[in-house]
Amino acid sequence: MKYEERLQNVTVLGAAGKMGSGILLLTAVEMADLSLMPENKGKIFVLNAVDVSDEALHGLMGYLRTQVRKIAEKKTVLLRKLYADRADLIENFDVIDEYIFDVMNIVRPVNALEVAYNSNIIFEAIKEDPALKVKIFSQIKENSNVNPWFFTNTSSIPIHEIDEKANLDGQVIGFHFYNPPAVQKLVELIRAENTLDEVYDFALTYAKRLRKVVVSSNDFAGFIGNGHFMRDALYGIQQAVKMADNFGGFVQGVYAFNKISQDYLIRPMGIFQLIDYVGVEVCSYIMSVMNPYLENEDLHSDILDTMVEQGVMGGQYSSGAQKDGFLKYEKGRPVAIWDVENKKYVNITDIAAQVDAKLGEMPTSIKPWKAVNFSKKKAAILETIFTEMSQMDTLGAQLAKAYNQRSNDIGNLLVDSHVANSTEDVNTVMLTGFFHAYGPINDYLK
Amino acid sequence: MIPHKKVYMYGGYNTISMGTGRKEFNPKKERPGLEHYIKEAGQGVLKQIGGAGNVDEGVIGNFMAARFNNQANLPGFLPMIDEGLSMKYGTSVEGACGSGGLSLQTGIRNVLAGTSEITLSLGVEVQNTMKAIYGADVLAGAGWFKKRKEGHAYFFPGQFSDRAGAYFEKYGKEYARKGMSRWYANAIENARLDPTAQEYHNTNPNPYETCLKMEPNGKFFVDNLNVLDCSKVSDGASGIAICSEEGLKRIGVDKSEAVEVVSFVHSVRDITKDPTDLTELEAIKYASRKALKEAGIKAQDLGTIEVHDCFSIAGILVMEALGLVEKGKGAQFVSDGNTARDGKYPTNTTGGLIGWGHPTGGTGVHQAVTIWQQLTNRAGDAQIKMVDDRPYGMTINMGGDDVTISAIIYKRGE
Numbered sequence: 137m138k139y140e141e142r143l144q145n146v147t148v149l150g151a152a153g154k155m156g157s158g159i160l161l162l163t164a165v166e167m168a169d170l171s172l173m174p175e176n177k178g179k180i181f182v183l184n185a186v187d188v189s190d191e192a193l194h195g196l197m198g199y200l201r202t203q204v205r206k207i208a209e210k211k212t213v214l215l216r217k218l219y220a221d222r223a224d225l226i227e228n229f230d231v232i233d234e235y236i237f238d239v240m241n242i243v244r245p246v247n248a249l250e251v252a253y254n255s256n257i258i259f260e261a262i263k264e265d266p267a268l269k270v271k272i273f274s275q276i277k278e279n280s281n282v283n284p285w286f287f288t289n290t291s292s293i294p295i296h297e298i299d300e301k302a303n304l305d306g307q308v309i310g311f312h313f314y315n316p317p318a319v320q321k322l323v324e325l326i327r328a329e330n331t332l333d334e335v336y337d338f339a340l341t342y343a344k345r346l347r348k349v350v351v352s353s354n355d356f357a358g359f360i361g362n363g364h365f366m367r368d369a370l371y372g373i374q375q376a377v378k379m380a381d382n383f384g385g386f387v388q389g390v391y392a393f394n395k396i397s398q399d400y401l402i403r404p405m406g407i408f409q410l411i412d413y414v415g416v417e418v419c420s421y422i423m424s425v426m427n428p429y430l431e432n433e434d435l436h437s438d439i440l441d442t443m444v445e446q447g448v449m450g451g452q453y454s455s456g457a458q459k460d461g462f463l464k465y466e467k468g469r470p471v472a473i474w475d476v477e478n479k480k481y482v483n484i485t486d487i488a489a490q491v492d493a494k495l496g497e498m499p500t501s502i503k504p505w506k507a508v509n510f511s512k513k514k515a516a517i518l519e520t521i522f523t524e525m526s527q528m529d530t531l532g533a534q535l536a537k538a539y540n541q542r543s544n545d546i547g548n549l550l551v552d553s554h555v556a557n558s559t560e561d562v563n564t565v566m567l568t569g570f571f572h573a574y575g576p577i578n579d580y581l582k
Numbered sequence: 583m584i585p586h587k588k589v590y591m592y593g594g595y596n597t598i599s600m601g602t603g604r605k606e607f608n609p610k611k612e613r614p615g616l617e618h619y620i621k622e623a624g625q626g627v628l629k630q631i632g633g634a635g636n637v638d639e640g641v642i643g644n645f646m647a648a649r650f651n652n653q654a655n656l657p658g659f660l661p662m663i664d665e666g667l668s669m670k671y672g673t674s675v676e677g678a679c680g681s682g683g684l685s686l687q688t689g690i691r692n693v694l695a696g697t698s699e700i701t702l703s704l705g706v707e708v709q710n711t712m713k714a715i716y717g718a719d720v721l722a723g724a725g726w727f728k729k730r731k732e733g734h735a736y737f738f739p740g741q742f743s744d745r746a747g748a749y750f751e752k753y754g755k756e757y758a759r760k761g762m763s764r765w766y767a768n769a770i771e772n773a774r775l776d777p778t779a780q781e782y783h784n785t786n787p788n789p790y791e792t793c794l795k796m797e798p799n800g801k802f803f804v805d806n807l808n809v810l811d812c813s814k815v816s817d818g819a820s821g822i823a824i825c826s827e828e829g830l831k832r833i834g835v836d837k838s839e840a841v842e843v844v845s846f847v848h849s850v851r852d853i854t855k856d857p858t859d860l861t862e863l864e865a866i867k868y869a870s871r872k873a874l875k876e877a878g879i880k881a882q883d884l885g886t887i888e889v890h891d892c893f894s895i896a897g898i899l900v901m902e903a904l905g906l907v908e909k910g911k912g913a914q915f916v917s918d919g920n921t922a923r924d925g926k927y928p929t930n931t932t933g934g935l936i937g938w939g940h941p942t943g944g945t946g947v948h949q950a951v952t953i954w955q956q957l958t959n960r961a962g963d964a965q966i967k968m969v970d971d972r973p974y975g976m977t978i979n980m981g982g983d984d985v986t987i988s989a990i991i992y993k994r995g996e
Binding site: 209212213215216223225226227228229231232 | 713715716718719722727730731734735736800801802803
């Protein structure tokens with residue numbers, strides 16, 4: 137079956153979710169573009185957008201329309217060529233509107249799983265629950281009329297386990313988009329031992345046509361992205377606990393290590409803000425999925441569990457704004473920190489000065505992530521900052537050095553344990569998927 | 583034509599040319615509309631001429647308010663400027679980006695016809711109401727609609743990219759792009775001297791290099807122009823009073839504070855016909871040379887010129903059409919600095935369409951305002967020094983791809 141034939145009938149499961157909607161959008165656009173090729177005129181392309189929530193599907197269609205318009209506006213030059221034979225489409229207005237219709241006309245929003253039985257490709261972006269994924273895949277596999285391929289967006293579950301438990305005969309691959317899929321350039325492809333060559337080849341072609349940066353990870357729980365992030369997050373939490381007495385409490389510890397990871401290490405957000413961004417519950421859950429597969433490690437945090445019990449979940453609103461978690465946000469900026477023991481937020485302004493004094497002076501050359509990451513002189517700026525920092529003896533500089541060392545160790549662990557094929561792959565994932573200004577495996581702050 | 587009686591212009595006023603580049607421009611926030619710009623420019627003129635009571639007629643040049651702002655019947659906005667214009671004669675004129683020129687030509691003609699001693703001539707466009715990709719559709723209205731389908735997504739950049747491509751082929755791409763980049767750099771340097779210019783806040787230390795290094799990319803835009811070769815999307819308006827001798831007396835202004843219209847030509851080329859030679863602006867050549875001839879002067883007698891550089895290549899082609907330099911040598915002429923503010927023929931001294939901005943229907947009037955400012959020493963930081971033996975200023979305004987052309991020659995009133 138040729139590439140475009142396989143893409144003639146696709147189902148996205150969890151299509152109205154944060155990841156699913158992005159995957160649906162990209163796939164719908166790719167399918168529409170194929171349908172507009174002269175050789176495909178007259179062929180019908182079908183993309184089932186399956187979700188349990190009718191309300192979410194309702195919102196999904198609005199999201200799609202807005203996003204497809206933006207995409208069409210950016211490629212109108214090309215679209216005018218694709219619609220050159222349509223005498224009725226004269227102005228950009230006409231062409232863009234028609235394209236939006238053509239994309240939307242491929243998508244069938246529905247809450248019944250049965251539509252997937254005719255699909256050649258099943259994209260799965262449902263809850264990170266191994267049992268649920270296996271159950272749904274099994275059901276589709278048993279009932280399918282076409283022997284489909286399964287693309288799972290799992291960020292943590294080993295692919296071979298899904299393969300074996302759902303009897304997929306190697307017709308499955310991990311296709312891990314980063315959030316939000318429509319914007320984030322990175323895709324982690326995870327091939328299980330049994331994954332068929334043609335499935336891998338197709339996935340690679342598809343990812344490249346979507347102009348994604350592809351990193352192939354090996355089939356170990358968490359892969360590269362979460363393999364690094366979850367350990368990094370756990371380290372941050374543990375350090376905040378360990379240093380609580382030095383700083384005057386856990387809340388102060390959270391403030392200190394959020395600052396160390398963001399300001400000292402020049403990352404786009406501090407580690408606690410990143411946990412909130414992904415979701416406290418999601419992090420806790422991913423750790424619990426990964427943990428059974430790890431040897432000599434306990435990837436688990438009681439604090440995350442407690443916060444979930446307390447209903448402090450983090451995550452994002454549909455607008456993309458952050459929900460309160462470890463940190464409380466006003467206009468996107470952290471203003472307070474959750475006191476797990478006393479179940480209340482403590483204002484950052486009440487504790488910052490005292491913690492900052494203990495951390496000591498920042499390097500004089502320090503710059504925020506935004507000023508560094510997008511500078512043409514990024515490498516030189518990083519070199520200057522970290523050279524200065526490495527010569528400093530303040531508590532802040534020491535903790536930053538230790539933090540960076542741990543990040544290096546995690547990166548190397550991923551390579552040594554064959555999760556990643558190279559240090560470069562680890563660094564690409566963190567640079568592209570997490571927008572770090574430099575890779576975790578680095579020579580800074582030695 | 584040579585006016586059979588004296589016609590003057592006085593009291594010019596420009597609003598800011600608003601759009602990307604201005605610090606105060608935020609595409610996500612609501613902005614002033616058509617009414618604001620008409621009112622500001624209109625009142626700006628009225629203040630200088632003793633109020634609306636002195637005005638006999640009003641004319642508004644505008645290209646596409648009907649689509650950009652869903653607004654027609656623009657004469658109805660004249661009394662909004664000032665009650666004193668209520669119930670008086672008012673009209674609006676349209677000739678695409680040459681609408682402002684038509685507003686001037688209409689004013690001149692009415693004064694000559696004797697129906698008016700003082701005509702308030704305005705030009706306005708508010709185009710940031712839609713994204714550029716849709717604005718391109720609206721602006722494409724300046725071409726023949728039957729050609730729209732085969733045209734580029736960015737229709738007019740596409741048209742002038744073809745002209746640039748023909749020029750590249752004939753005379754050399756590197757040579758041409760050097761001239762075009764110098765044109766851009768001149769525009770930015772001049773705009774920085776006029777607080778109302780869209781590029782007033784531009785701080786690029788080397789605009790010439792920036793433009794030269796930005797290789798045109800047809801995959802994302804057009805084949806032979808980069809974005810800096812193009813004028814931007816602008817909101818703005820300009821106004822000026824067109825007066826007879828009697829009119830000037832009425833407002834108590836000395837002739838020396840006004841500019842006198844020496845000759846004025848408006849020429850129209852068939853919109854349904856493609857240009858015969860892409861490297862020549864045939865209608866501009868006709869209109870500008872006719873205006874010079876009627877004024878009894880040569881292009882070399884001009885002290886300063888405002889030309890329609892909707893694209894850098896158009897600026898160069900106008901230099902050739904006007905007869906300042908022979909065909910194919912325009913890029914060299916510009917590269918050599920002849921059109922810079924310290925060159926022999928200071929051109930577009932407040933930035934022109936690329937630097938000051940191009941609120942399409944307003945541009946022709948803005949050109950006249952700049953000439954009035956320069957010839958009467960009112961140009962502030964942008965003031966150039968006029969030479970005694972070349973006291974003439976000229977404006978060349980173009981609608982569409984060399985279709986509706988207004989060419990006017992001025993000198994300071996005596």
